[in-house]
Amino acid sequence: MPxxxxxxxxxSGLTIANRxxxxxxxxxxxxxxxxxxxxxxxxxxxxxxxxxxxxxxxAAFVSADGQGWPGELGVHSDAMVPGLTRLATELHRAGAxxxxxxxHGGARAAEAIIGRPWSASEIAGDPANPRAATEDDIHGTxxxxxxxxxxxxxxxxxxxxxxxxHGYLPCQFLSRVQNTRTDGYGGSYEGRSRFLxxxxxxxxxxxxxxxxxxxxxxxxxxxxxxxxxxxxxLTLAKELADDGAEFLHASLWDASRMxxxxxxxxxxxxxxxxLPRDVRxxxxxxxxxxxxxxxxxxxxxxxxxxxxxxxxxxxxxxxSIEAAYAPAAPPFxxxxxxxxxxxxxxxxxxxxxxxxxx
Ligand SMILES: Cc1cc2nc3c(=O)[nH]c(=O)nc-3n(C[C@H](O)[C@H](O)[C@H](O)COP(=O)(O)O)c2cc1C
Numbered sequence: 007m008p009x010x011x012x013x014x015x016x017x018s019g020l021t022i023a024n025r026x027x028x029x030x031x032x033x034x035x036x037x038x039x040x041x042x043x044x045x046x047x048x049x050x051x052x053x054x055x056x057x058x059x060x061x062x063x064x065a066a067f068v069s070a071d072g073q074g075w076p077g078e079l080g081v082h083s084d085a086m087v088p089g090l091t092r093l094a095t096e097l098h099r100a101g102a103x104x105x106x107x108x109x110h111g112g113a114r115a116a117e118a119i120i121g122r123p124w125s126a127s128e129i130a131g132d133p134a135n136p137r138a139a140t141e142d143d144i145h146g147t148x149x150x151x152x153x154x155x156x157x158x159x160x161x162x163x164x165x166x167x168x169x170x171x172h173g174y175l176p177c178q179f180l181s182r183v184q185n186t187r188t189d190g191y192g193g194s195y196e197g198r199s200r201f202l203x204x205x206x207x208x209x210x211x212x213x214x215x216x217x218x219x220x221x222x223x224x225x226x227x228x229x230x231x232x233x234x235x236x237x238x239x240l241t242l243a244k245e246l247a248d249d250g251a252e253f254l255h256a257s258l259w260d261a262s263r264m265x266x267x268x269x270x271x272x273x274x275x276x277x278x279x280x281l282p283r284d285v286r287x288x289x290x291x292x293x294x295x296x297x298x299x300x301x302x303x304x305x306x307x308x309x310x311x312x313x314x315x316x317x318x319x320x321x322x323x324x325x326s327i328e329a330a331y332a333p334a335a336p337p338f339x340x341x342x343x344x345x346x347x348x349x350x351x352x353x354x355x356x357x358x359x360x361x362x363x364x
Contacts, residue, residue, distance in 0.1 A: 040080020
């Protein structure tokens, strides 16, 4: 049996049947108030039925002031719990445990929905013109992450992933350029990493030790993640594991590439060296073929998260039993995507991803 198709156990006890993870993917299919939409359930359930070892939800906002876009899933209030329970139950019934991705947009929250957003600090030149967080914002948001994790557990999910990547709020705190605070939540690495570490500790304390907690990270700058530093990211990964994270999810965007800062090293190998062996590593970024997945596992990942390939090819986990499996590349017709259980809204959203929809 190839490693990819063998089970994986997390520290807190969860075992997944194989090492294919559906990457968290925003799909704008939730209702206006953040509650679960049927189309969101249909698209995720298909991937559970088709053999993914683990399903991650899209980014789900933990408090109203962190909502990033219309149609985003919410985990911010108890009113969301019935929909979340339905989702967790259906995915479990379809054969896969699921994690909720806990999200706060910070400066990237949707102004049209929430008004003026806030961030670690004001960000010079940022068109969103975020105001600087007060101590109340910070402590209230740490509590909101913890409460959201508790709701996910009550709803029957197997775990949560704190979204610490891609330039959203935790990343804005970490950033060497966006965080210009002069108090204990800014300045040195210790100050800039404090928010994400306190979130992780609060989440772990809220859910106990029989529930999976992990963090998604951007080790280096990409897109909206700016002011990241590879060595700080590796130190942080280690500290987050001390704080209660039992997996780190490296969002690499291109898992075949070496790091920018130290081109002789790969991000997965560096993370593997930095972390205790029983802290799991999930790796994501342009993993398309079985060979791509095997390469990530050989570098030290314990599981691979599949994004775009899983949108077009839901049966990837089963098909990849074949060592030479290399599914068709984009563009895909809307018919192909509809046949893969994407709603019209999601097909339209995928048109924003260059070259994906024919
Ligand atoms: C449609 C779409 C939506 C995404 N939404 C999220 C999200 O909600 N949270 C997140 O952490 N990453 C999100 N991502 C990034 C993916 O999880 C993944 O890391 C990235 O697409 C690279 O993997 P891939 O090359 O397999 O697509 C999204 C990507 C796509 C294509």
